[in-house]
Amino acid sequence: MFNAIITHIQQETPSVKSFRLGVDTPPFRFLAGQWIDLYVEIDGAIQVGGYSMTSSPVITDSLELAIKSSTRHPVTNWLHEHAKIGDSVRISGGQGVFVYQPEMSQRVVLVGAGVGVTPLISIFRYIADAVPDTEATLVYSIPSPDEFLFRNEIEQLVRHHPNLHSLVTVTQPDNNWHGRTGRMDSTLLESAGMSRDTLYYLCGPPGMVEDISSILGSLAVPASRIIFEKWW
Numbered sequence: 001m002f003n004a005i006i007t008h009i010q011q012e013t014p015s016v017k018s019f020r021l022g023v024d025t026p027p028f029r030f031l032a033g034q035w036i037d038l039y040v041e042i043d044g045a046i047q048v049g050g051y052s053m054t055s056s057p058v059i060t061d062s063l064e065l066a067i068k069s070s071t072r073h074p075v076t077n078w079l080h081e082h083a084k085i086g087d088s089v090r091i092s093g094g095q096g097v098f099v100y101q102p103e104m105s106q107r108v109v110l111v112g113a114g115v116g117v118t119p120l121i122s123i124f125r126y127i128a129d130a131v132p133d134t135e136a137t138l139v140y141s142i143p144s145p146d147e148f149l150f151r152n153e154i155e156q157l158v159r160h161h162p163n164l165h166s167l168v169t170v171t172q173p174d175n176n177w178h179g180r181t182g183r184m185d186s187t188l189l190e191s192a193g194m195s196r197d198t199l200y201y202l203c204g205p206p207g208m209v210e211d212i213s214s215i216l217g218s219l220a221v222p223a224s225r226i227i228f229e230k231w232w
Helices: 074-081 114-130 151-160 186-191 206-218
Strands: 002-011 016-023 035-042 045-052 062-068 088-091 107-113 135-142 164-170 199-204 226-230
Touching: 016 074, 016 088, 035 062, 035 074, 045 062, 045 074, 045 114, 062 074, 062 114, 107 114, 114 135, 114 151, 114 164, 114 199, 151 164, 164 186, 186 206, 199 206, 206 226
Parallel strands: 107 135, 107 199, 135 164, 199 226
Antiparallel strands: 002 016, 002 088, 016 062, 035 045, 035 088
C-alpha cells in the first residue's frame, strides 16, 4: 500500500475528471494497462474503488487517473464532488493482467469505447515514451465529440511519433464533427492494419468487447492475439 496526495484535478470532458496523485514513497511501479485500488474514508468508513492508470509507467513518483462521474459509486462520487488538491488517499500497487510489455509484440491495436480508453492511453503513452520500435494504433469510439478524452494529447502524439496512429469514430456526431462516424466495424478495424503478430487490446462495456472479439474472429484473428478487459 502507498500513501498518496491529490496534486492536480482537471475536468477533461463533461463526464470525466482527471486526477494526479503524488506518491510519498516513490518509486511507484506498475505495468502499462494496469489498475489500482484507491481507498478513502467516507462518513467514517473506508471505501474502495478500482481505477486504471492513464499515465505512463516511465513516471515513478506519481500516477494519473481519469474517472467518469457516478452517483452510485461512493469513491467515484467522492472524487468528483468532494476531493480537492492536498487530500490524502491510500492506493494499492498496480494490478491486473491487461498489460503491454515490449517483448509481447511490436505491433499493437488498442480498441476502446468511452472511458474504456483509460488503460489504453497508458499503453499509448508508454510506447511514445519508451518503445519507439512498436507500432501502435488507437481505435477509439466515443458517443459525442465533447466526450473525446485526451483529444489534444492523442493528436499531438500521433503528429510527433511516426509509430503511433489513431482512428476515432463518433456514434452521435454534431455539426462540428468532420471525422469518422458510426460504430466500430470490420472496415475500421481492417484500416488499423492487420498482421499475424498484431496484439489486440479491447477495453469497454461487455457488449462492445464481445462484438469486437467476434469481428476480429471473422477477420481470422486468433483468440490468443486478443487481450480484453470488460467494464461493467
